[in-house]
Amino acid sequence: NAGVTQTPKFQVLKTGQSMTLQCAQDMNHNSMYWYRQDPGMGLRLIYYSASEGTTDKGEVPNGYNVSRLNKREFSLRLESAAPSQTSVYFCASSEVLNPYTEAFFGQGTRLTVV
């Protein structure tokens, strides 16, 4: 059972380059999320998708765009990468049956912008 799969696992970009982080889940979950993790700041929500066809901004959306391609896939795009976007990115999904439902996380993408 794969769960939440993120690609790539590691990436180095030059300032100004663009890239898309891919995320897919095989648990038939409705909701998906993108977080970034920075030292001392925990996980901060970038964007989320409550259900297929909807996306909403989280706490730190600037510099990012997302696409909910279908129920399984939720991608995160950096149009013009900046050093401040150096971080570890996590995708998560949840069935959201009720507020007690937990989120399931991928293994993360470690992105460095030079």
Added chain:
Amino acid sequence: AQSVTQLGSHVSVSEGALVLLRCNYSSSVPPYLFWYVQYPNQGLQLLLKYTSAATLVKGINGFEAEFKKSETSFHLTKPSAHMSDAAEYFCAVSESAGTYKYIFGTGTRLKVLA
């Protein structure tokens, strides 16, 4: 908006000693609380969650947490630390204003000393 505060970004305990990791939540009602663990270079894994069925919640790997409404706390404990418990621990709350989002604390890195 919901929030959680984790006191102590780093905690060190001796092997066999009590582990206590602190989490306080904002006083909005009701709280939907979770503890996650992150081992080095991995994603987040659910340790336990509060479901209102009981104030003392048991999780995996011998961890438990007690929900105390009067103190707005959900501290994580383990009676006897093991070397394998060394990891980063995150407290999180589910915010359910129509759609569910997970808000994380800043994390506590647990070091276990031999």
